[in-house]
Amino acid sequence: MLKIDKLNFSYGDLKVLWDIDLEVHAGEIVTVVGSNGAGKSTTLKNISRLVRPTSGTLTFGGADLTRLESHEVVELGVVQVPEGRKIFPEMTVTENLRMGSFIKSARGDREANIERVFTLFPRLRERHKQLGGTMSGGEQQMLAIARGLMTNPKLLLLDEPSLGLAPLLVKSIFETITEINRQGVTVLLVEQNVYQSLRIAHRAYVLETGRVVLTGTGEELLGNEHVRKAFLGM
Amino acid sequence: MIVFLQSLMSGVLIGGVYALIGIGLTIIFGVMRVINFAHGDILMIGMYLTYFLFSVFGIDPFLSVAICIPVMFAFGALTQKFFINRMLGALPQNQILLTIGLGLIMSNTIMLLFTSDYKILTTSYSSGSVDLAGISVSQPLAISFFITAAITAALYWFLMKTDIGQAIRATAQDREAAQLMGINVRWTSILAFGIGSALAGTAGALISPTYYIFPQVGSAFTLKAFVITVLGGMGSIVGATLGGIIIGVTESMSAVYISSGWKEVVVYVLFLLVLLFKPSGLMGTSRM
Amino acid sequence: PVKIGFINSITGPEAPIGENLTNGVTMAVEDLKKKGIDVQLMKEDDTGKPQISMSAMEKLAQDGVAGVVGPYTSACANAVAQQAMKYKVPQLVPAAAKEDITRQGFTWVYRLNAPAHNYAQALMDAAFNLGQPKSIAFIYESTDFGTSVSAAGKDYAAKKGLKIVADEAYQKGSPDYRSTLAKIKAQNPDLVFMVSYVADAILLMRQSREMGLAPQAFLGGGAGFDTAQFESEKDISNAVFSVTQWTPDMGTPGAPEFYERYNKQFGKKPTYHAACAYQAMMIMGETAAKAGGDREKVSQILDTGTWTGIMGEVKFEDYEGFTNQNKHMMPVIQYQNGKAETVFCPGKVCKVKPIYPFPGWK
Amino acid sequence: MRVTLSATARRGASPLGLGLFAAAVVVLLLFPQFVKSPYALHMMVLFFLSVIMGESWNILGGYAGQYSVGHSAYFGVGAYTTMILMTAKGIPPWFGVWVGVVVVVGVALIIGSICFRLRGPYFVLASIAVAEIMRLSAFNLKELTNGAEGILAVSVPPLTIGGTVITDFLSKVPFYYFGLGLALLTIAVTWVVEHSKLGYFFQAIREDQDAAHSLGISLTLYKNIALVISAILTSLAGSYYAVYVGFVDPNTVLPLDLSVQIVLISIIGGIGTLFGPVVGALVLVPLSEALRSNLITQAFFSMGLVSQDSKVGIFLQENLAHAHVLIYGILVVIVILFMPEGVLGFVTRLVQKITRRDA
């Protein structure tokens, strides 16, 4: 479904991605783990076309992503919940969610989707009139995920969705991911919660200083010596 | 008493035109976070357009609003597309400077085309007035006031109630997030700058039957527009409307009760006071 | 050819007026050529800023001009005057009104036009000639010109026992003077004295009409009240007086012809700025040619010579504290049915009779 | 065109830069010995004036990140104070200047107490408003400022120390050296700021006020320090201007236009760098004079490309005189679009690229 081939990228003079090869098949949950600054977020930014690669090809369901603008990528169904939440600070919770269904294909399901995410995150329903910018860190994270779901994504890119969430919620976030995956949404997940994310992943990649160093099924990587040492601190 | 009511009336009417200028700026600022120093120059182009249509084709200035809106929209949209869009995300001081440069280009190009002469657009109603219980109400200003009111209402509905309007606001608050929602931010920026320019141009058209036209006319209005938008709360349409009328009334009241020389000082002092006690402006919290 | 410098506000806020001077000078250069005088004109823009006009003057002095005409604005003319003294370059000021320019004993600086105080005097004398006004209101833009003309007006009013009921200085470019006018109307003055540039002049009269302000006479202190645009505003200009440096029918040689030619060439009527600039350039051109480009000689000729042309007789004299000031007498005009008619000409009887008092608004 | 954050940071000028600077100073010190043309000296005076204004703005705008577009206020206060004292009280400018400094500190603190409560664009606009209030007040406070008519100084009293006349200000040379001295002073002040705690604090405030605040930096105190330093230096520029031109009025020393000009110098050159404003002045002053005086056309003529009497020649002569501000505007836009870090930043980057390629 998504295929990244020999992706290279630099921020100015600083090269951060080296020949990344990555594939996501329809229906999968694929996890990318890697230490700080490995280039996980940068990879997602390349997929969403927030930045332009130096070289390499990115295709989604046959469409060449490098020819598209960010918003066109979203229209194809590739939706990112970015690191650092990036919610609209001066819009209310509801308005933020409405923006989630801006693209045509999602507009029809707006009301149903709002209902769905409110059920998922009751706190949002409680605060539906609060301005996004005044929500707490974790509340904003919920809003960001909810807003991403409003888009009816085919492929959902999640950049550290559990960041800043309380333990109870972390658990339910991973359950939610599995659940929406079961409903047919493909997921590319970047996580620091390595244990949980590898557990739910079909396949996973390990990124180190901008290179893919390891790949395999979630199970395999969980059992991998290197992964256990470098990421699980065991 | 008559003098008081008279100056209140003049203040409100001229405030209506100010409001239109302010709204245009507020939208541009709201979306691009760009302080548009060329706003008055865009207004000036609107004036010349109206003048041109009037003197060559004999089109009434108020009717020419119908032409002015699309033409100025296109003008603003193109400016955005070719210049300002390249600057988005750049340092704020660079954006300020870019608009200053664009303003210089606009006023000096017009000067080359039309010379620096003052142009006066005289219509049959330019100094027409209606007597309302001893208070004279300027006909052209009254018409402008109603046009302004209509445009403002339409715009408010557009920004608050339609998806595209909301997308414009979203772009203002976080461009990257907006992109991730499938919003074409280049397009919303073009739209916003276009609307802002159309409003400035319309204000120019509305004011031209009662005012005069020359290439440097813009700078005075740029300043006024700043004061209005900040006073009302940046990004707030209701605020800009309120700001415009407050400025209009303050000016005319202080001209009568203090002196013409000090009236603008009073406006700026008022402006600073509002900022001090309510830094986000009068309508700063109620968004748009 | 003789090199002559011309410093003017070609761009910047004063450009609308500056353009008239440019046109006048262009015509003068043509006329000089017809007289066999080949002028190499060095045109410099000062953008209305004194330090830039200084740059221009430095450059001209260095380039060896025989003399300089300009700048237009008082602030610039004055900054340049100091340099004219320093470098001994004859400077002929065509239209700047600030009194100081020729009051500092600058022997290299000459002025063609009448300075600020003459405006008010000529105009108010006209009013006293026609009626017995008791009170007067002043409304003027706060520029050098506006304040100095009306300051002279206020002095003169005090001398003549007129009661000053309003004294309103405004920042030019405001779109709305209605409240100020409402305030003045409430005072019911006999005379309303206004000093404004063209656009505000029209605005003030339009809004006066709106407000129904109707004194015995509207007195316009030159500048904007003496322009083609104002003239063409038939509805509001009627019976308004203005003072001016020049009119085509003030009886000076060549004035009507100048008027016609200018009108044809530039598609509009000449203002007195144009006439002043024309005359100044004619004088400077002829003088420079006669002096063979020698600055010393140019200055000598300017000191002693007399010229007669569209501005009447021109002579640079020292009097009442002025140095090298042309004692120009200003005519007074009145708009009658959309036409500017000269109603008081210095030293002559005019053909057209003035209307007094103001007949009221239609 | 996002400013990339990948580069490693460098602090201070390179030895090469310092060497160049020292050489430039020596050349400038000797300049009037070799160049006698008053026109050239006048251009140098305008250049120094721009350097002083640009450097002083840079301290507040470039380092502390407070984009004041109202610096004409301080310029005007300096200019007016000096002129008023000189003409009304006969106090020579080299005393008047210091009175101006005292006054401007007072004014700056008042302005600071109002404007520094505001951030970002609100600050920009408040600074404009304050400067406009000053300008309009100068029109209205006739007893003090002589209103729109302005203040004219007939002559500058000679500078004497212990009875001996140091200079009589009759030629441009003393002005030249005063200008050079002030320009060097502002550069020195900037250098000191950059290499002290102040520089760090100013930049911290520029980058993130809240973060700076939480690190023990008093925002009010340090913003006001930046403002006061900046205002003092700007007022020196104003005094210098007033004495040099000999005339002040509200529209020449207090207009918005001047504030914009001041900002332009820094930004075109490169904001927040020691030599940015110098480069800005070096670009803008000759450029605007060349455009204004139609040097381009003149160059065409002298190179024989176009004849002076030909249609093209006349056209150029006529129109370029009117178009110089237009061309200036176009150039500003080009610089901003293609050199977002200013000319200095652009050149540095270019040099880096070339040297890297060589290496």
Added chain:
Amino acid sequence: MAILEVKNVSKFFGGLAANSDVSFSVEQGMIMGLIGPNGAGKTTLFNCITGYYPPSRGEVTFDGRRMNGLQPDKVCKLGMARTWQKVRPLAKMSVLDNVMVGALCRTNSLKVARDVAMEQVKVVRLEHKLNFLAGGLPIGERKKLEVARVLATRPKLVLLDEIMGGLNPAESEELIQLIFDIKKDGITQVVIEHDMKAIMRISERIVVINSGEKLAEGTPAEIVATPEVVAAYLGSEH
């Protein structure tokens, strides 16, 4: 001796009580954990303590001194420093300069500040990024930078707001060691963290808040045994 005392602090945003009547005290030299569900009011409490918000009610004393009404810079000078949950690097300054800004809180000498900063940069292991612009650091390194900067102000008490968020377990481990090191220097710490494993290990005492109110306080062992805490925050797994 209690170095920090929070007495009946409440903070209202409009009708919403982000903190209501929260009281607790922190002993000199200890590590206090602060936990609670999202939106419980932890960050708000930090803001009230460090002077960013004036508390609507209640008072904060630090080192025996009443802190109400003090500006954040004063608070920092007095020896209480905080990191930001949403990190705030001084983007266009280098890592070293960022930390130097912190150090300059206590000294006027750049040289001294540079030495202090170098030391702190080493403590958080960012020496390889010394001259990098802070704006280009990845999230984890930014968090470390926050800590280094705060330590450079030579605080007596630091408030750390989720410095382990966005780090993998191995990286968190590093920071845990760092926190122990800080403790060794005698610096008191209040730590907000959602990573339960970490918070249990480092905290000597824990305060739990929920919907703005203090729900429980005690040793880590006591806290995990409190049923309300389990229900509101931890979930049954822990």
